[in-house]
Amino acid sequence: MERVLRPAVLAEISRLAQLYAHPRSALLPALHAAQDQVGYLSEAAMTDVADALGLPVSEVASVATFYSMFHPGPVGRHQIRVCTNLSCYLNGCGEVLDRLCGLLGIRPGETTPDGRVTLEAVECLAACEEAPVMLVDADRHPRMTSAAVDDLLGRLD
Amino acid sequence: MVPALPLLTKYLGQPGREAIDAFLATGGYQAAAHALRDLQPDQIIAIVEASGLRGRGGAGFPTGRKWRLTPKREGDVRYLVVNADEGEPGTFKDRTLIEGDPHQVLEGMIITAYANQVHRAYIYLRGEFFLGYQRLSRALAEARDRGHVGRNILGSGFDLEIVIHRGAGSYICGEETALLESLEGRRGFPRLKPPYYPAVRGLYDQPTVLNNVETMAHIPHILSLGPDGYKASGPPILYSVSGHVTAPGVKELPIGTPLREIIFQHSGGLRPGRTFKALFPGGSSSALLTAEHLDTPADFEPLAKLGSMLGSSAIIVMDDSACIPAVIRRTVEFYRDESCGKCTPCREGTVWLAQILDRILAGAGRMEDLDLLDAIARNMTGTCFCPLGESVPPSLRTSLRYFRAEYEHHVRTGSCDLRPAAAAAQAPGPGGG
Numbered sequence: 001m002e003r004v005l006r007p008a009v010l011a012e013i014s015r016l017a018q019l020y021a022h023p024r025s026a027l028l029p030a031l032h033a034a035q036d037q038v039g040y041l042s043e044a045a046m047t048d049v050a051d052a053l054g055l056p057v058s059e060v061a062s063v064a065t066f067y068s069m070f071h072p073g074p075v076g077r078h079q080i081r082v083c084t085n086l087s088c089y090l091n092g093c094g095e096v097l098d099r100l101c102g103l104l105g106i107r108p109g110e111t112t113p114d115g116r117v118t119l120e121a122v123e124c125l126a127a128c129e130e131a132p133v134m135l136v137d138a139d140r141h142p143r144m145t146s147a148a149v150d151d152l153l154g155r156l157d
Numbered sequence: 158m159v160p161a162l163p164l165l166t167k168y169l170g171q172p173g174r175e176a177i178d179a180f181l182a183t184g185g186y187q188a189a190a191h192a193l194r195d196l197q198p199d200q201i202i203a204i205v206e207a208s209g210l211r212g213r214g215g216a217g218f219p220t221g222r223k224w225r226l227t228p229k230r231e232g233d234v235r236y237l238v239v240n241a242d243e244g245e246p247g248t249f250k251d252r253t254l255i256e257g258d259p260h261q262v263l264e265g266m267i268i269t270a271y272a273n274q275v276h277r278a279y280i281y282l283r284g285e286f287f288l289g290y291q292r293l294s295r296a297l298a299e300a301r302d303r304g305h306v307g308r309n310i311l312g313s314g315f316d317l318e319i320v321i322h323r324g325a326g327s328y329i330c331g332e333e334t335a336l337l338e339s340l341e342g343r344r345g346f347p348r349l350k351p352p353y354y355p356a357v358r359g360l361y362d363q364p365t366v367l368n369n370v371e372t373m374a375h376i377p378h379i380l381s382l383g384p385d386g387y388k389a390s391g392p393p394i395l396y397s398v399s400g401h402v403t404a405p406g407v408k409e410l411p412i413g414t415p416l417r418e419i420i421f422q423h424s425g426g427l428r429p430g431r432t433f434k435a436l437f438p439g440g441s442s443s444a445l446l447t448a449e450h451l452d453t454p455a456d457f458e459p460l461a462k463l464g465s466m467l468g469s470s471a472i473i474v475m476d477d478s479a480c481i482p483a484v485i486r487r488t489v490e491f492y493r494d495e496s497c498g499k500c501t502p503c504r505e506g507t508v509w510l511a512q513i514l515d516r517i518l519a520g521a522g523r524m525e526d527l528d529l530l531d532a533i534a535r536n537m538t539g540t541c542f543c544p545l546g547e548s549v550p551p552s553l554r555t556s557l558r559y560f561r562a563e564y565e566h567h568v569r570t571g572s573c574d575l576r577p578a579a580a581a582a583q584a585p586g587p588g589g590g
Contacts, residue, residue, distance in 0.1 A: 019320045021234070021361050027342035027438075053342075066344040066497075068326035069284045081285070085246045086441055086473050087399035089487050123328060123491055124246040125285055128399030128473070129406045138287035143348050 004044040005052075009037050013052045023053050031064055040071035064105055068122075074110045074114040076118035082119045082144075087128035092145075096132050097121060099146040103153055117156070160390045163409040164378045165371070169257035175292045177299040180260040186305050188377035189267040193313035198229075201272035201394065205376065207384035213250075214240055214333075214369030215440070215469040217457050224273055227356045227364045236365045237270045237278035238355070239373055242324050242331040244283060245440035246491060247471030248396040251370035253407045255282075255289040258374075259296035263319065265373030268380060270317045273366045277318050278447065281336050284324040293321055302426065328495035331542045333367050335497065346499050347543035371395055396455065398424040400474035401431065413456035416446070420474055433474035437558065439468025441488045442548035445555040465551065480573050481560040483552055486514040492549045503546030506537040510549065517564060520571025527564050531557055 003010065013030040017023035030053060034045045041064050043057075050057040064070045082088075082097050082130040097108065100119055104112050127133045130142030140150065170184060180186070187235065192201055197406060206221030225236065229322045239262070243251040254262055262280075270278050297319055300306040307314045319525055324330050328374035330339045334348035337360050352358055359365020379387045391411030396419055399405040404425030420426060427433060435445050438455060444465035446453070453459050457467045475484065513530055516522050534550035541547060557564065566574040 022341065024342035025322075025340060027321060028339065032323055032325065038436065055342075063342065063344055064373065066327065067284070067324070070325055084487075085491060086437070086484065086487060087247055087405075089401050089484070090473075090475060090479060122285075124244060124248075126243045126249040126252040126283065128247055128249050128397065129470075131399060131405070140288065151312070 003048050005034055005048040009033050010052055027063055031070055040074050077116055078137055079118045081120045081122040083125040083133050085124035088132040091131040093132035095146055096144045096149055099149045158560040160386055162391055162393050164393050165374045166409045175259050175296055177260060185260055186264055188380040189264045190311055192380055193271055193310060193315050196274045198274055201554045204384055205379055208379045208387050210375055212369055213371035220372055227273055227366050229274060234363050235275045236360045236363060237275040238360060238365055238367045239266060239280045240336060241280050241282040241370045244328045244331045245469045247397060247399055247473040248469040249397045250407045252286055252289055254370055254374050255293055259293045262370055262373050263300050265376035268376050271315055276316050280321045281340055282323050284319055284326050303538045329497045329545055346497050349542060360458055394470055401427060401476040402474050403428055413454035415452050416455050417451040419455060427476050434475045434477050434479055437473040439466045442467050442470040444551035447559050480575055481556050481563050482518060482567055485556045488552055489514060489549060496545060500541040500546055502537045502540040507531050509533055517567050522568040524568055
């Protein structure tokens with residue numbers, strides 16, 4: 001059967017499996033590696049991970065769906081995660097999220113039709129001193145305001 | 158001479174601090190070298206016991222005793238697992254340590270591993286900590302290159318491999334047994350204690366020392382200063398202060414500093430024109446406190462006496478613009494969404510509570526809903542495998558006790574009695590992710 005994961009990714013999964021007494025422990029890291037390549041966890045990608053670690057596909061899918069960072073379907077080129085937990089809530093994350101929804105024309109959990117941005121409302125990002133805070137892909141943006149949202153979206157490709 | 162604080166956060170924020178040379182230049186890795194060269198594992202455990210250090214993940218179990226309880230049978234495989242899955246709302250000290258001084262955490266791990274004769278350690282790192290992962294990975298590679306991690310560390314004959322394991326978005330995995338399930342490649346469902354106390358039956362059913370990131374960062378200082386010097390320095394604790402204060406951040410202070418001092422002297426106090434309303438002293442799982450409690454020392458026993466807890470020492474401050482029922486709804490929604498679904502009282506209880514709070518905040522509440530909320534919360538207490546279900550009742554029940562009038566006002570008038578709260582009370586979308 002044809003593999004969707006590239007040989008380098010499969011090799012990385014084999015390397016990860018060596019780091020644990022039981023290869024199954026490498027499941028989360030392997031799913032991260034698969035998602036990094038594909039963009040989300042397609043059935044084909046999960047099948048490759050399952051084969052690489054000697055697990056049933058159903059087990060892999062069961063685990064993958066438990067964790068919020070694993071995507072069951074395609075996501076945008078950029079991911080914006082807005083913290084909505086207490087400290088951010090008290091400091092106006094609602095306004096930030098509203099502004100993003102308005103400018104992008106989507107609601108939290110949705111992706112813009114052009115595939116540019118996926119917007120998520122997420123739980124505490126452990127950066128409460130920077131409230132309201134959000135992640136744009138891997139970068140944290142502190143003390144967000146509506147104006148900062150405008151500026152940021154303007155610079156995002 | 159009494160060493161002055163800060164100890165753990167002294168170099169945070171210094172550019173380039175995450176590089177090993179910067180760390181070595183200030184005496185970094187000397188405590189680990191001393192431990193491996195001059196001390197027996199048992200002596201280190203005795204020193205940590207004498208320091209009085211209590212685990213900084215939230216439960217506050219004495220660290221030395223935890224190590225002592227971990228069986229050291231010859232031939233057993235033992236593990237060290239560091240819980241870096243910081244997710245308790247309001248808590249950000251561990252992320253700050255990892256990003257700002259990652260080698261300090263690694264040094265604590267080396268000493269801990271040696272004291273417990275562990276040769277393989279895992280850091281379970283929150284998936285969302287992208288910067289932390291980058292910095293910690295680089296620090297680990299450097300430490301390995303310079304012989305501080307790996308085989309025969311600094312010629313001592315002691316071997317230690319450290320693996321960074323990224324989580325993938327799940328609050329419950331911060332609970333120690335759920336974390337181990339996750340580390341074994343499963344859904345993060347908590348295990349039943351007993352028999353699954355990690356110290357005796359942890360990772361792969363082997364004895365496992367499971368410690369928090371901040372706990373690790375204390376260890377090198379305890380060895381350097383000795384238990385008495387360490388205690389005389391405070392002993393220190395990291396408070397994560399956020400919410401309605403003008404200078405939020407990680408505050409390293411002597412444990413037991415009064416809440417008032419932490420908020421008004423060290424965190425900039427409130428915004429101009431605002432008055433203090435309430436706080437969570439130990440993350441959103443802790444019971445609310447009010448102005449009458451502000452002179453309480455922020456320490457384990459004094460907060461427990463008030464029916465609250467120090468927990469992860471995350472102090473979330475609320476001024477008079479906060480609508481308490483709305484804050485509690487946000488908290489309940491969080492636990493509802495993060496419940497793993499295993500235990501019925503937690504899975505169902507959080508949903509019911511959220512529905513009732515929605516009803517009250519939408520202006521369709523009934524006066525008997527207030528007692529219903531309290532009754533549901535009571536029935537969640539002591540009926541779940543893990544502390545997640547137990548995390549909801551404290552704040553909910555104390556909010557009903559201290560701020561019942563606010564709930565009643567919502568029920569009676571269908572609106573908030575706080576004019577300025579309108580902005581703060583706007584829920585950021587249903588469910589909030």
